[in-house]
Amino acid sequence: MISLGLIGLLLVGAPLAWAGERLGPSWPQRLSLVVLGLASAWLLLGWLAAAADDGVVETVALTWIPRFGIGVILVLDGLSLVMVALTLALGAVAVVSSWTEVGERHGFFQFNLLLTLAGVAGVFMAQDLFLFFVFWEVMLVPMYLLIAIWGHEARAYAAMKFFLFTQISGLLLLVAIVALVLSHQAATGVLTFDYRLLVTGAGSLPAWVMVGFLAAFLTKLPSVPVHSWLPDAHTQAPTAGSVILAGIMLKTGAYGLIRFVVPLFPDASEALRQPLMVLGAVSVVYGGYLAFAQDDFKRLVAYSSISHMGFVLLGVFAWNQLAVQGAVVQMVAHGFSTAALFMMAGALQERLHTRELSQMGGLWQRAPRMGAVALFFVVASLGMPGLGNFVGEFMVLLGAFQVDVGPTIIAALGLIVAAAYALLLMQRSFQGAAPSGAPELRDFGARELAVMILLMAALITLGVYPQPLLDVSGPVVDGLRALTGAAR
Amino acid sequence: MSTADFQALAVHLVLGGALLLVMLTVSFRRGHGLAVAVTVLALLASLAGVWVALPVVPRSVTPLVIVDGYGLYLAALFLIATLVVVVLSQRYLEGGRDDPEEYYLLLLAATLGAVTLACASHFASLLLGLEILSVALYVLIAYPQAGHSPLEGALKYLVLSAAASTTILFGMALIYAATGALDFTRLDAQAGAQPLVTAGLVMVLAGVAFKLSLVPFHMWTPDVYQGAPAPVAGYLGTVAKGAVFAVLLRYLIQTGALTSPELLTVLTVLAVLSMLVGNLLALRQQHLKRLLGYSAVAHMGYLLIPVIALAPVDPASAVEAALVYLTAYFAMTLGAFAVVTVVSGQQVDGDADLLTAYEGLFWRRPGVAAVFTVMLLSLAGIPLTAGFIAKFYLFTAGVSAAAWVLLIALVAGSGIGLYYYLRVVFAMTRPQAARDGSPLAPGWSSQWTLVTLGIVVLLIGVHPTPVIDAIRQLIEGWSG
Numbered sequence: 001m002i003s004l005g006l007i008g009l010l011l012v013g014a015p016l017a018w019a020g021e022r023l024g025p026s027w028p029q030r031l032s033l034v035v036l037g038l039a040s041a042w043l044l045l046g047w048l049a050a051a052a053d054d055g056v057v058e059t060v061a062l063t064w065i066p067r068f069g070i071g072v073i074l075v076l077d078g079l080s081l082v083m084v085a086l087t088l089a090l091g092a093v094a095v096v097s098s099w100t101e102v103g104e105r106h107g108f109f110q111f112n113l114l115l116t117l118a119g120v121a122g123v124f125m126a127q128d129l130f131l132f133f134v135f136w137e138v139m140l141v142p143m144y145l146l147i148a149i150w151g152h153e154a155r156a157y158a159a160m161k162f163f164l165f166t167q168i169s170g171l172l173l174l175v176a177i178v179a180l181v182l183s184h185q186a187a188t189g190v191l192t193f194d195y196r197l198l199v200t201g202a203g204s205l206p207a208w209v210m211v212g213f214l215a216a217f218l219t220k221l222p223s224v225p226v227h228s229w230l231p232d233a234h235t236q237a238p239t240a241g242s243v244i245l246a247g248i249m250l251k252t253g254a255y256g257l258i259r260f261v262v263p264l265f266p267d268a269s270e271a272l273r274q275p276l277m278v279l280g281a282v283s284v285v286y287g288g289y290l291a292f293a294q295d296d297f298k299r300l301v302a303y304s305s306i307s308h309m310g311f312v313l314l315g316v317f318a319w320n321q322l323a324v325q326g327a328v329v330q331m332v333a334h335g336f337s338t339a340a341l342f343m344m345a346g347a348l349q350e351r352l353h354t355r356e357l358s359q360m361g362g363l364w365q366r367a368p369r370m371g372a373v374a375l376f377f378v379v380a381s382l383g384m385p386g387l388g389n390f391v392g393e394f395m396v397l398l399g400a401f402q403v404d405v406g407p408t409i410i411a412a413l414g415l416i417v418a419a420a421y422a423l424l425l426m427q428r429s430f431q432g433a434a435p436s437g438a439p440e441l442r443d444f445g446a447r448e449l450a451v452m453i454l455l456m457a458a459l460i461t462l463g464v465y466p467q468p469l470l471d472v473s474g475p476v477v478d479g480l481r482a483l484t485g486a487a488r
Numbered sequence: 489m490s491t492a493d494f495q496a497l498a499v500h501l502v503l504g505g506a507l508l509l510v511m512l513t514v515s516f517r518r519g520h521g522l523a524v525a526v527t528v529l530a531l532l533a534s535l536a537g538v539w540v541a542l543p544v545v546p547r548s549v550t551p552l553v554i555v556d557g558y559g560l561y562l563a564a565l566f567l568i569a570t571l572v573v574v575v576l577s578q579r580y581l582e583g584g585r586d587d588p589e590e591y592y593l594l595l596l597a598a599t600l601g602a603v604t605l606a607c608a609s610h611f612a613s614l615l616l617g618l619e620i621l622s623v624a625l626y627v628l629i630a631y632p633q634a635g636h637s638p639l640e641g642a643l644k645y646l647v648l649s650a651a652a653s654t655t656i657l658f659g660m661a662l663i664y665a666a667t668g669a670l671d672f673t674r675l676d677a678q679a680g681a682q683p684l685v686t687a688g689l690v691m692v693l694a695g696v697a698f699k700l701s702l703v704p705f706h707m708w709t710p711d712v713y714q715g716a717p718a719p720v721a722g723y724l725g726t727v728a729k730g731a732v733f734a735v736l737l738r739y740l741i742q743t744g745a746l747t748s749p750e751l752l753t754v755l756t757v758l759a760v761l762s763m764l765v766g767n768l769l770a771l772r773q774q775h776l777k778r779l780l781g782y783s784a785v786a787h788m789g790y791l792l793i794p795v796i797a798l799a800p801v802d803p804a805s806a807v808e809a810a811l812v813y814l815t816a817y818f819a820m821t822l823g824a825f826a827v828v829t830v831v832s833g834q835q836v837d838g839d840a841d842l843l844t845a846y847e848g849l850f851w852r853r854p855g856v857a858a859v860f861t862v863m864l865l866s867l868a869g870i871p872l873t874a875g876f877i878a879k880f881y882l883f884t885a886g887v888s889a890a891a892w893v894l895l896i897a898l899v900a901g902s903g904i905g906l907y908y909y910l911r912v913v914f915a916m917t918r919p920q921a922a923r924d925g926s927p928l929a930p931g932w933s934s935q936w937t938l939v940t941l942g943i944v945v946l947l948i949g950v951h952p953t954p955v956i957d958a959i960r961q962l963i964e965g966w967s968g
Contacts, residue, residue: 067956068884105851130880134871141870144910149917156914163910168903174880175895178887 002046002058003074003125006084009039010118014111021107028110032095035114040088047081055475057081061194064131069181069192073128079476082328082469083124083248083255086335089458090247091117096451097343098240101350102150109150109240112142116244123252129177130193132260136216136252137170143241143249150238158236165229169219176212180205180264199263199483207272210265214276217261220253221309224283231290234302235355239346242298246305246342247335254312254331258480262319266484269317274404276317281410283310288417292424297355298345300425301338304381307414308334308389314411315396319484321477323399328473330392333380333462337389340377340455344370347448348429351441357425362434366441371430373444373452380459382422383415388462489549496547496555498537499563500607503600506530510596514589523589524578527596531571534603538564551671552613557962559607561811562734565818566606566727570599572822572937573727576829577719579931591631595723598624602731609742611660611670614735618656618699621728622649628723629716641715648708652698659691672742689745693754699732700788701781703761710769713781718832718839721777722825725784726818733788737795737810746800755796759894762789763901770908775841779908780824783867786901787817793882793898797889804963809881811959816866816874816948823863823941830856830934849916855935857916859942866945868909869902874948 013035020027050057055078062072076084094113102109119139126132140163148159177193183205184198185191192198219226230250234242262269269276287306294300308330315327347370348363349355364371380387383394393415400408444452462469494501506527513526538560546556574595581588601620608614626649630642660670666684669675698705713721740746766785773779791813798806831846831853832839840846849857866875879902886895948955 065953065956067953067960068880134876137871137876141865144913145917148914159914160907160910164903164906167906168899171899171902174883175887175899178883182884182888 001060002043002050003060003076005042005046006039007074007118007122007125009035009042010114010121013039014114014118017110017114018107020110021105025106026099028107029095029099032110032114033092036088036092036095036117040085040092043081043084043088046076055079055472055479064128068130069190069194070130071128071192071194072131073194073196074122074125074131075127075196076125077476078472078474079255079259079328080124082332082473083251084121086251086332087117087120087124087248090243090335090339093247093339093343093451093455094240094243096447097243097346098238099447101239101346105149109146109238112145113240113244115139115142116146117248120244120248120252124255127195128193129181129195129198129260132195133170133174133177136173137167139249139252140166140170143245146241146244147233147237150241151236152238153236154232155236158232161229162233165219165226166216169216169226172212173216174212176209179209179212183209195260195264205265205268207265207268210261210268210272213256213261213264217253217256218279218313220256221250221313222253222306223279223310223313224286224306227283227287227306230306231299231302234305234342235296235298239342239349242302242342242346243339246302247339250305250309251331251335254309254316254327257313257316258324258327258477262316263480263483269319269484273317273319274407277314277400277404277407278410280310280313280315280317281407281414283307283313284411284414285310285417288414288421291421292417295357297348297357297360297425297429298342299355300357300421301341301345304341304418304421305334305338307418308338308381308393310414311393311396311411314400314407318396318400318403319481320399320402321474321481323396323403324477324481325470325474326392326395326397326399328392328477329388329462329466329469330396332469333388333392333459336455336458336462337377337380337387340373340452341381343448343451344374344377347444357428359435360429361432362430363441364430366434367443369444369449373449373456374430375426376456377459378422378426382418386460386463388459388466391463391466492544492547493549496541496544496549497553498540499534499560499567499603500553500600502534502537503530503567503596503603506534507593507596507600510593514593518587518589520578520582520588523592524574527574527592528571530596531567531574531599535564535567535571538567548609552610553604553607554609555607557964558738558807558811559734561959561962562606562730562814563603565815566599566602566731569726569730569818569822570595570723572826572941573719573723575933575937576722576826577717579934580717580719580829580832591628594624594628594631598628598723599727602727605731605735608735609672609738611664611672614739615653615657615660617731617735618653621731622653622699625649625720625724625728628720629712631720632717637715638717639715641712644708644715645712648698652695652705655691655698656695659688659693659695662688662691672739675743686748686750689748689751690754692739693751696732696736697758700729700736701785702758702788702792703765703785706762706766706782706785709785710773710778710781713784714775714777714841716777718777718825718829721780722822722829725780725821725825729784729788730814730818733791733810733814737799737807740795741799741803741807746795752796752800755792756893759789759792759796760897762786762792763897764904767901767904767908771904773908774843776828776843776846776912777839777841779912780821780828783905783908784821786905787821787867789901790879790882790898791817793891793894794885797885797891797894801889806885807963808956808959809885811963812881812952812956813878815955815959816878816945819874819941819944819948820863820866823859823938823945824867826934826938826941827856827860827863830938843912843915846912846915847918851919856938859938860916861913862942862945864909864912866949868906872946872949874945874952876949877952 017028017031020031057076060074122135291303312327315323548554604617701709770782794806794809866873869875869879
């Protein structure tokens with residue numbers, strides 16, 4: 001009941017936070033935080049109570065639509081646990097980052113925020129493909145509203161583009177899921193959407209079925225060439241929306257690749273391994289290259305996300321333990337570092353009313369605390385050893401090198417590009433001379449600083465001692481790899 | 489005729505009697521409230537007739553009519569939809585012209601035609617039902633006195649619909665000339681590859697495609713939707729189309745016409761064109777009713793997918809898919825038009841049709857906007873709404889028959905569709921424009937209708953099993 005309780009808590013909390021509007025101006029945020037706190041406690045207690053050997057903490061299986069063999073199957077295992085914990089943590093970060101930014105209708109804002117989180121948490125736990133698809137699509141609607149209502153100047157365009165890209169690729173996923181299920185039925189006589197049954201009896205499916213899955217997950221990741229929705233959506237979304245989008249939603253694509261694509265289609269994955277790894281490497285370099293050319297703080301960070309998620313793609317299709325575990329670490333670390341950078345962009349926009357780097361400069365003197373924090377996350381983003389991102393990228397590269405040298409070398413070049421755009425970001429915003437006549441700048445307050453310090457602590461922990469994380473996700477990764485017949 | 493025959497005809501008989509009752513009521517004692525009350529009671533009584541007829545089905549009553557689970561399910565659907573339209577119309581018609589009573593008479597007549605179509609098993613009853621339905625609709629569309637667009641719509645519909653009816657009639661004549669039969673069940677053996685039969689079939693199909701507004705016979709749809717009063721447009725989009733589709737499906741399955749590859753090709757072309765063109769034309773519409781009209785074109789295209797993909801091999805599954813789709817489509821279309829009706833308030837100054845009239849609806853009337861959002865998302869096929877379950881059936885049908893052309897059109901059409909549905913949602917979220925006159929507070933009956941339809945759409949989306957089970961039970965053993 002951990003998984004059901006968790007989703008239920010978020011679903012019940014959403015209207016409560018909305019109703020909190022009546023109590024006072026900052027009540028929706030407070031209620032949201034309480035809900036997220038309760039959910040985290042619930043998850044932690046459930047995890048501690050269940051002694052899991054094989055990584056599976058809990059399985060819930062209920063029938064839903066027997067006509068099609070559809071059930072409510074939620075499995076909480078190590079990998080899901082990591083992702084759900086990340087979801088809740090970054091959800092809280094998003095709530096704090098929206099504390100003052102969202103002027104009116106804050107209740108409805110928190111309502112949508114919590115619903116998005118519920119959808120994402122569902123995606124990370126669902127192991128019935130129909131249910132997975134439902135969560136996959138449903139999380140888009142509140143996210144769409146977050147961008148469309150509270151976004152910046154070009155929000156209509158960005159929200160629409162975001163929804164269309166993900167939805168159309170989602171329809172291809174649906175076709176592929178149905179094809180997978182029907183071919184399973186033809187082979188075994190059992191009509192079921194249960195992933196646990198499908199994965200064992202998948203057999204040799206035509207490769208195009210995998211393409212349907214890939215379309216959805218690569219768009220969400222996103223990988224070149226289906227990345228163009230991301231810069232717009234991330235730039236136009238309110239800060240909390242960007243935090244959720246970059247911090248968690250992109251990871252649903254990566255999670256889908258690890259959980260579904262490779263285990264369901266081991267042969268096709270092997271056949272397409274090299275093109276996909278090259279695609280990952282190209283994403284790394286091309287995303288970084290585009291980031292370098294941006295003048296918009298948020299847009300730069302958005303493009304850097306494409307670059308970082310390229311490592312995940314590279315790692316997943318290398319499919320050895322080192323690389324996949326590296327991809328998991330990279331997902332978590334990127335979640336924290338990007339969330340912080342988007343918060344920084346939001347804080348700057350709130351104070352300066354611009355995101356243009358050309359309008360900034362010399363901010364360090366005017367807001368030294370913000371400067372120090374920004375420097376930390378910028379170097380984390382460029383892969384400084386000792387911080388989480390380095391561990392992830394290093395493990396991915398190490399693992400991928402054993403499988404395919406070419407793409408790995410290309411991807412390694414991405415680290416140089418990352419240094420270039422990250423330092424440029426720092427230089428143009430915080431260093432240099434302040435524009436003359438610049439007004440006083442409000443530095444980070446206690447609330448913002450507290451969040452940032454927590455995120456820093458998380459990244460340092462991940463960078464210095466990532467083993468606990470690896471221990472939690474390890475058994476699941478091994479299990480999935482065993483399904484594909486990969487040797488440990 | 490035996491007692492059981494009368495029992496089977498319960499719905500038709502009650503509805504016919506009710507029609508007379510309303511007519512007499514209106515002629516002896518005029519009163520809007522009274523007319524509505526009698527109509528609602530009549531519809532409820534007819535609905536009860538469904539349960540009266542249920543124990544004796546399936547039963548052929550005369551060669552003209554067959555009462556079976558399929559027909560009864562659709563009859564119930566039509567009656568409930570009419571009930572919704574009646575409830576919505578009451579407040580809408582108040583303050584308009586001073587004689588709104590006959591409106592309800594016409595609605596009941598149209599519904600009688602629709603119910604007849606649902607149970608028609610003979611060309612004669614097909615034509616009878618079609619004409620009762622169409623003639624009542626001509627008047628309903630032109631019912632409001634204000635403005636000339638209702639009149640324009642009605643005239644357009646009258647001319648084109650009459651042309652379609654004659655085409656159907658001509659097609660029937662050709663088929664009769666070749667086979668000597670008008671009865672669906674007897675057409676089976678004799679219909680073959682005779683050129684006259686094929687020609688007749690194509691003419692019948694063209695006429696039906698017009699009534700269903702399938703591309704390229706869709707031209708009338710946006711104008712008529714725009715001209716018709718909102719509740720009538722909702723009726724036109726649901727009951728009128730559903731009834732014609734019902735008889736088409738029964739005809740195609742019972743006569744075995746689907747074994748002909750030419751016919752399948754024609755249907756595929758109609759479906760693909762409707763899905764693509766309907767959605768593309770809806771893309772740039774600034775008028776909500778036109779937008780919904782084009783979206784209906786696309787939805788009728790979707791609805792053909794199970795007919796083409798499943799009906800030739802597995803009629804029962806095709807009927808199940810079609811009925812689930814129709815149920816969802818009825819709920820969400822009526823919901824959308826209910827919102828238009830409520831936002832329009834009263835018909836005095838025409839309907840709230842422009843998208844700008846919906847700007848800021850989220851902040852002015854959050855409840856109405858929430859229901860509308862649910863309806864639009866359902867029309868777009870987003871999960872947890874009825875529209876998704878319906879679309880899921882289509883995907884399953886398409887994949888199981890490996891009908892890739894249809895699936896590609898479905899994916900492309902849904903993608904385009906999403907764009908214009910979301911545009912409406914986005915318009916509702918915009919900050920309220922500086923406009924005077926927020927819409928009237930809807931009456932309690934309209935409010936409850938909105939809430940109920942919203943709940944129905946969500947309920948079917950979240951827990952579709954009861955509906956699926958009911959449909960499967962009713963069409964059990966129905967192989968045509």
